[in-house]
Amino acid sequence: MSASISPPSATTPITPGVVTGAAYKALIQRCHLGRYALPAVNVSSSTTANMALEAARRNRADIIIQISAGGAQFYAGRGLPDKQQAHILGAVALARHVHLLARHYGVAVILHTDHANRPLLGWLEGLIEENRQHYGQTGQPLFSSHMLDLSTEPLEQNIATAATLLQKLTPLGIGLEIELGITGGEEDGIGTELTGHHAAKNPELYTEPEDVLTAWKALSPLGMLSIAASFGNVHGVYKPGNVCLRPSILRDSQALIATTFQTEPNPVPLVFHGGSGSDEQDIRHAVDYGVFKLNIDTDTQFAYAQGVATYIDAHKEAFRRQVAPDTGRPLKHEYDIRNWMRAGEEHCIARLTRAFDVLGSRGKSVVVS
Ligand SMILES: [Zn+2]
Numbered sequence: 573m574s575a576s577i578s579p580p581s582a583t584t585p586i587t588p589g590v591v592t593g594a595a596y597k598a599l600i601q602r603c604h605l606g607r608y609a610l611p612a613v614n615v616s617s618s619t620t621a622n623m624a625l626e627a628a629r630r631n632r633a634d635i636i637i638q639i640s641a642g643g644a645q646f647y648a649g650r651g652l653p654d655k656q657q658a659h660i661l662g663a664v665a666l667a668r669h670v671h672l673l674a675r676h677y678g679v680a681v682i683l684h685t686d687h688a689n690r691p692l693l694g695w696l697e698g699l700i701e702e703n704r705q706h707y708g709q710t711g712q713p714l715f716s717s718h719m720l721d722l723s724t725e726p727l728e729q730n731i732a733t734a735a736t737l738l739q740k741l742t743p744l745g746i747g748l749e750i751e752l753g754i755t756g757g758e759e760d761g762i763g764t765e766l767t768g769h770h771a772a773k774n775p776e777l778y779t780e781p782e783d784v785l786t787a788w789k790a791l792s793p794l795g796m797l798s799i800a801a802s803f804g805n806v807h808g809v810y811k812p813g814n815v816c817l818r819p820s821i822l823r824d825s826q827a828l829i830a831t832t833f834q835t836e837p838n839p840v841p842l843v844f845h846g847g848s849g850s851d852e853q854d855i856r857h858a859v860d861y862g863v864f865k866l867n868i869d870t871d872t873q874f875a876y877a878q879g880v881a882t883y884i885d886a887h888k889e890a891f892r893r894q895v896a897p898d899t900g901r902p903l904k905h906e907y908d909i910r911n912w913m914r915a916g917e918e919h920c921i922a923r924l925t926r927a928f929d930v931l932g933s934r935g936k937s938v939v940v941s
Contacts (some may be wrong), residue, residue, distance in 0.1 A: 588939045589675035590667075590683045596716045598795055599634060599680055599938060600841050602789045603864040610930035611924060614686060614869035619909025620876065621669055623917040627924035628679040636865055638684040638719075639666050640694050642760040659699040667702075667714040674690050674851035680855075680939050683714070684749070686867075687721040687762045693733075700740050709844075717747035717798070721762065725756045725785055731817065733792050734797075742795035752780025752787055755845040756815075759869065763807060770891030777804050778818060785832060786826035788840055799844040801825055803858075808870050809849030817854040822861035839860035845894035847871075852881070852930050859931060868927055872920050879919025883912045 587785040590752035591599050603609060613624040615637055628635035639647065644662030645655060652658040667683055674681040696718055720737055722730040734750050741748055754776045757763055781800045781867050791797045803821040806814070826838045833839065842863045846854065848870035855866065884891055890906035905911065928934035 576932075579705070585678075586680050586938045588678045588680060590671050590712075590716060591680050592713050592716050595680075596682060596747055600683065600796075600798075600864050600869075602936075602938050603933075604841070604862070606932070608935060608936055609859045609864050610634055610636050610682070610933060611927040611935050612638050612682075612684065612843075612865050612867045613865070613872055613924065614638055614643055614647040615638060615666065616640075618647075618669055619913050619917060620872075620920075621666060622677045623676040623876070623920050624924070625670070625674060625679070625681070626929075627921040628681070628937070629677045630921060631925055631928045632679075632937045633928045633935065634680040634682070634937050634939070635668055635768075636682040636684055636687045637666075638867075639663055640762075641688065641692050643686070644695075655692070656694065657697045659692075660702065661702075663695075663699055664714065671714070678939065679937050682716040682878040683695070684716060685718045687751075687759065688720055688740075689721050689762055696737065700737075700744075703741075703744050703746060707932050713746050715746055715832065717749055717796070719751070719800075720771070723802070725753040727752070727786060731787055734787075734791055734934070735794055738791060738795040738797070743800060747796035747798060748842055749798045749800060751802070751845070751877045752783050755800070755802050755805045755807055757807035757810075757846065759807035765771060775797065777802050777806070778821060779803070780823075781821065781828045782826040784840065787827050788829050790833075792840075795901070797836040798841040798843050800845050802845070805844065805846035805850075807846045809874075815846075815849075816852065817858075819854055819861055822858055822863065826862050841865075841878050845929075848874075855930050856932075857860040861868040866927070866931055868924075869880070870874045871927075872923055875923035876916040876920040879916040880912050881917035882919070887912075890941040 582592045586595045586598055599710035615621045641659045645658040647666050648658040648662030668682055706714045718736055738748050756777050784801050804817045818843050822842055828838055829839050843865045844858050844863045845867045847866040847868045887906040895902055
């Protein structure tokens with residue numbers, strides 16, 4: 573199974589639900605042909621997962637739902653004493669949740685795990701075993717793709733570990749996302765939060781097209797590969813001037829690979845990390861240069877928090893006491909968890925609607941008739 577964009581997969585039927593194997597590849601192909609991208613939303617709970625599914629359904633769009641190790645630990649519950657076990661169990665719990673519900677929302681979902689650096693390789697190995705068991709039972713893995721982030725290590729080491737992983741993932745129909753060059757900032761305990769104005773001047777944040785070529789040449793024959801090639805991306809949102817994106821790095825990488833292998837334009841499925849707070853024009857350029865996945869975490873977290881905060885502001889009394897002192901009216905309905913979480917979901921869905929618009933994926937679901 574090759575990740576290179578080839579015509580046959582464009583006709584593979586895609587049904588609502590989690591896409592894996594040929595259907596995963598076909599969905600990426602549709603993004604490529606339609607020149608649009610999907611938002612990749614980090615979730616850590618059933619409410620955020622359902623919010624993402626609803627956002628996709630309301631926008632008649634497909635979506636990428638992803639979970640980090642920290643998000644998985646929260647999904648499993650902070651009370652679980654074994655953190656390593658919680659990383660695996662939480663990710664499996666999310667995957668089973670999304671497999672059960674996604675088809676009923678009537679959209680296609682790419683289910684993915686976010687940044688796994690060297691210390692988190694055990695997490696990936698545990699998930700591969702879970703994928704294997706699920707594949708044995710249902711003929712489908714739990715996840716569409718996993719991410720390996722060895723961007724701080726030498727390229728050869730990054731590629732060697734990615735090759736080992738792909739040999740295990742490909743027979744299960746699972747793709748692999750790798751990172752080349754470093755995404756700045758901190759997300760979920762990986763990386764370092766920016767403190768000054770140094771981000772835009774850090775050369776490590778800008779990958780070399782030659783490195784993208786080297787990785788593509790070595791890894792794309794082994795399976796379904798996507799590449800997060802850094803072009804100044806930073807996790808989190810900072811004040812203007814701190815981040816300087818150069819999407820031309822993506823254009824140059826695609827051109828180098830297309831020329832080297834004599835392929836059609838944009839042969840590599842690219843991933844944009846740190847999409848939150850990015851200039852819309854930079855995002856559109858990145859999509860033009862073959863980005864099919866835009867990671868958006870900080871902005872959706874903020875949107876959810878804003879929705880909850882607005883609700884609490886409007887119902888202050890109910891968050892202090894159970895009965896209104898002046899009227900004697902019970903306030904149960906107002907502090908009901910479902911109502912203030914719903915306010916977060918609604919606000920977050922509005923933020924994702926903007927993301928679908930910018931990425932060109934609104935109304936483009938491949939499974940909605
Ligand atoms: Zn990232």
